[in-house]
Amino acid sequence: MYKTLIRPILFRFDPERIHYFTFSLIRNLSKIPGVKALFRSLYLVEDKRLERELFGLKFKNPVGLAAGFDKNAVLYNELANFGFGFIEIGTITPKGQEGNPKQRLFRLKEDQGIINRMGFNNEGLEAAIVQLKKNKGQLAIGGNIGKNTQTKPEDYTKDYLECFNALHPYVDYFVLNVSCPNVGSHAKLNDKDYLLELIEAVQKANKTFEKQKPILLKIAPDLNDGQLDEIIELVQETNLDGVIASNTSTDREGLKTSEKRLEEIGNGGLSGQPIKTKSTRVIKYLAEKSGKAFPIIGVGGIHSAEDALEKLDAGADLIQIYTGFIYEGPSLIKNINKEIMKKA
């Protein structure tokens, strides 16, 4: 029904406006008595074979919602009814910020992809905490954190620490997002020495809490083998809890969308089917080269149960979806979980 009836209507409108329209629709529908139960009966698959335990956390199933969809943590309670095993909110920055000028979100229909240069638009830490206090505790919630665009390089760590310390009581795991192609100052966030400093600072802060939370690093799909070797070294040197592979790509190779259209769109991170192989390659490389030494959350271009199994076979322990959710709708989560059950 989603692909034949709902998607053709949604895809007629500006992608960002439709995103917020869908948010209020889901929120309002969920308030109607019986609708939550209807969503749950349509999309939820519960089975022992789907349950996972990773970095000390329990997941009802291995299919999560990737960061960027519920940036401000306003819809995770309702989204839990669509069958996800976990939801990652953010990227959250200390102060709220507008992000880049609009239009900044584009569909690439022929490629089943999206290009976005949102630029960490979010309402900031305090607003996120207000929302996270409403957590009904249905699922594991990840907190994806970043730095404000205006922050000077010498203060990047301060921004991550501010988010980490303030969100610590409210999320189950953390993701240091150092791989967004849309926020500038990329070079520093790719530098191994800086990453080492950042991870150690956050881990030190983690130790000040009674209960420590897992910390993961989210990386780009465009890293070469040498850079991936550095990531493996970094994770092992710091004992980081895991890696999320991957964020969006700056590469435009092999797209069906015309050069002219791509030029009109301009910069941004590419997601969806066109990055599937790239992100799977990164997962496989990290898993094989490290001898599966740390957990990996696989994300990038999962649009079918087959794509999901490919990521798991490559070495992912959990997976996440974003663009596939937009193109395929909520039945994708159910289809993936059913296939995983069959294989178990």
Ligand SMILES: Cc1cc2nc3c(=O)[nH]c(=O)nc-3n(C[C@H](O)[C@H](O)[C@H](O)COP(=O)(O)O)c2cc1C
């Ligand atoms: C519109 C949009 C906004 C995103 N915002 C974020 C973000 O704020 N933080 C982040 O870590 N990833 C963000 N992502 C990246 C996704 O979490 C995911 O890593 C990427 O899209 C690849 O997965 P997919 O092919 O299933 O979409 C965003 C992706 C899209 C399409």
